[in-house]
Amino acid sequence: MHLLTRLAKVLHRKSTEELLGVRFRHFIALSYLADRDGVSQQMLGEDLLVDANNVVILLNELEAAGFVERRRDPLDRRRHTVVVTEAGRRAIERAEHAREALEDEVLAGLSPEERATLGDLLRRAVEVH
Numbered sequence: 001m002h003l004l005t006r007l008a009k010v011l012h013r014k015s016t017e018e019l020l021g022v023r024f025r026h027f028i029a030l031s032y033l034a035d036r037d038g039v040s041q042q043m044l045g046e047d048l049l050v051d052a053n054n055v056v057i058l059l060n061e062l063e064a065a066g067f068v069e070r071r072r073d074p075l076d077r078r079r080h081t082v083v084v085t086e087a088g089r090r091a092i093e094r095a096e097h098a099r100e101a102l103e104d105e106v107l108a109g110l111s112p113e114e115r116a117t118l119g120d121l122l123r124r125a126v127e128v129h
Helices: 002-014 024-035 041-048 052-064 086-106 112-127
Strands: 068-073 076-084
Touching: 002 086, 024 041, 024 052, 024 076, 024 086, 041 052, 041 076, 052 068, 076 086
Parallel strands: none
Antiparallel strands: 068 076
């Protein structure tokens, strides 16, 4: 586990706004939202382990950048859902390309087969939780 934490720190430090084109926390949120378009603000906070006040701040920033829109849930007017805009999708695409290049740099010591195995093992570990 210690090694996973160290690897995560290396990736986090290298994932600068200049490289990704967005702040790292925005990239994490946009990546999550792109896979779950129309998710509620509450679910976003729960899944990313962010409290409700910070979710509002995060979404305010993403909305101001034009990356997301908050909409009232037609089934429950008290709830907001979050939808990624076309600008948000372009930002994710750019950041993903940068992240892939960074991943290649950080994992350069592993063969393609070892990278695939590492990815499979990590996915299996995450799916359990």
